[in-house]
Amino acid sequence: MKKLLAIIGVLLVLLVAVLAIKTLVYPFTKVNTGTAAYENFPVSDSALQRFAGGIRIPTVSNADYSQFNYGPITQFASYLRQAYPNVYAATESYTVNDHGIVIHWKGRNSSLKPVLFLSHYDVVPPGEYEGTDSGQIIFSPKDKPQPPVTAIQDKWTHYPFSGAVTDGRIYGRGTLDMKNMLFSLMEAVNNLISRQYTPERDVYLAFGFDEEVGGTHGAKMIAEDFKAKGIHFDAVYDEGGIVSSKGSLSGINATVALIGCAEKGFWSARVKVKGLGGHSSMPPLQSAIGKAAVIMQRLESEQMKPMIIPVIDQFFKNVGGAMDFKGRLAISNQWLLKGTLIKTLTANHTTNALVRTTTALTMMKGSDASNVLAPIVDFVVNFRILPGNPVAEVKQHLQNACRGFDVEIEDVGAPREASRISDTNSQGYRVMEKTIKQYFPDAIVTPYLTIGGTDGYKYEIVSDHVYRFNPVLINNNEQQTIHNNNEYISISNYSRMIRYFETLIKNYDSKQ
Known part of the structure; x- marks a missing residue:
């Protein structure tokens, strides 16, 4: 027995040694865990005014297209043309389905595949506003910046469509999602044109007007128009990942630039559960609502199997160097600890979404009276589908x-x-990785899985390379203002976005 225990002890020591050595030699991407001082780039008051003017147009989209208010949509398109006359004069532009905007900037070499930059100019509803500055224009860009937001405001501090420029920020619905990308792209192209710059390959801009409600009338039709014309893009750039400031991603001690190289699919289903209706004084042993409850409980307790897909495996390889030893141990020894790693990831709702098709119960309807049993109870379940899980499997x-x-x-x-x-x-x-490192020198640049849906998916029919990245450095609290109260972007972030897109366009065919 002693000999057996000794052998087991030696084997355990060897196992620990193997695990430790594999962790130490695992090729994690080298990271800088310090915090770089980012350069602040100048931005003109006129550029800020153009952006603020676009925020003031309430381009709220509606999933019910019969109720869609196209007035602000039309107004916005006219405003864009008036705000950037030099861009429109130096490019070709046209619309798809009346409101989808396409701008074509011709390059020197038509034999090269073009690149495409996307954004959208519709926004979600602003929610309730109880302030007093309704429509008041505030423009004081040189005000002393406020400290970082530490919590979501319970209401807007400025009218949601004021485009207020104050305290080092631009406030309003769409400042982070996604008029910031649209206007920074327009400013970048405007600046390059003013310097007589011509890109090597053709550059396209495409702006949808209904992304927030599915993009079926905007981006989908623009993509189909490109396909019908035989245009195939070398790369497509859309919204998606961000530069997450140091400390914002749990367990990762670094700033991380998240490039969405894929996005989850989705399926919402209504389940109608049948049972015995009637008066509640003589209920059946199991009502329709009780049956529905059993199904819903199964859906939450028996979820789809988690798995680490290649893009997430690469993500962990890149960020692992900024994690503690325990995290590095699990990542570098998945041959033994993969189950433990997955268990840890699925225990947190944020990381759980990276490794499995998620299940969300969102709506339910039964009886309209407290003493009536509904013969049919229905509920809606939404699945966000992981690459590798086909819809049929879900x-x-x-x-x-x-x-x-x-x-x-x-x-x-x-x-x-x-x-x-x-x-x-x-x-x-x-090229995107190179450009990110120029403007966010301390950031880990890594592929990532975009959890939400974007218009980018629709352009897979015209490109093999679709990347989702919004070049803004924000923390968790700032990110939570998207679709929430008090949405804003800092002036420093907006000015950096303009420079980022200028540089990305120039870098694409740079010989350096």
């Missing part, structure tokens, strides 16, 4: 959860497969 998963009950399942909107994973070895990715 549908079978829902069928399995409904086993033993009389149900009807119907789509709520069209299901969408997860996107392809774009290559990190392409020119489009390498």
Whole structure:
């Protein structure tokens, strides 16, 4: 027995040694865990005014297209043309489906595949506002900046469509999602044109008007128009990842630039559960709502199997060097500790979304009276689908959860497969990586999985390389203002965005 215990002890020591050595020699990307001082770039008052003017136009989209208010949409397109006459004079522009805006800037070499930059100019509703400066224009860009936001405001500090420029910030709905990208692109092209710069290859800008409600009338039709014209892009750049400031990503002691190389798909389904209706004084042993509760409990407790897809595996390899030893140990020894790593990831709702198709119960309807049993109870479940899980597999998963009950399942909107994973070895990715490092020198640049949906997915029919990245340095609290109260972007972030896009366009075919 002693000999057996000794052998076991030696084996355990060897195992620990192997784990430690593999952790120490694992090729984690080298990271700078310090914090760099970022350069502040000048931005003219006129550029800020142009951006603020666009924020003041309330381009709120509506999922019910019969109720869609196209007045502000039309006004915005006219405003853009008036604000950037030099861009429109030096390029070709046209619309798709009346409101989708396309700008074509011709390059020197038409034999090269063009590049495409996307944004959208619709916004979500602003929510309630109880302030007193309704519509008041505030413009004081040289005010002393406020300290970082530490919590979400319970209301807007400025009218949501004021475009207020004050305290080192631009306030209003759309300042982070996504008029910031649209105007920084327009400013970048405007600046380059004013310097008589001509890109080597053609550059396209495409701006949708209904991204927030699915993009089916905007980006989808623009992409189909490109395909019909036989245009195939070397790279497509859209919103998605951000530069997450140091300390914002749990367990990662570094600033991280997250490039969305893929995005999750989605499917919403309405499940109608049938039972015995009637008066509540003589209820059946199991009501329709009780049956629905069983199904919903199954959906939350028996979720789809988690897995580490290649883009997330690469993400961990890149950020692991900024994690503690425990994290590096699990990442570098997945041959033994993969189950532990996945268990840790699925225990947190944020990281859980990176490794599995998520399940969200969002709506439910039963009886309209407290003493009436509904013969049919329906609920809606939303799945955000991980690449590698086809929609058909998700549908079978829902069928399995409904086993033993009389149900009807119907789509709520069209299901969408997860996107392809774009290559990190392409020119489009390498140029973006180079440009990010110029403006965010201490950041880890890494591929990532975009959790939410973007218009970028629709352009897979015209490009093999679709990347999702919004070049803003923000913390968790600032990120939470997107679709929330008090949305704003700092002037320093906006001015850096303009420089970023100028440089990205110039870097694309740079010989240096």
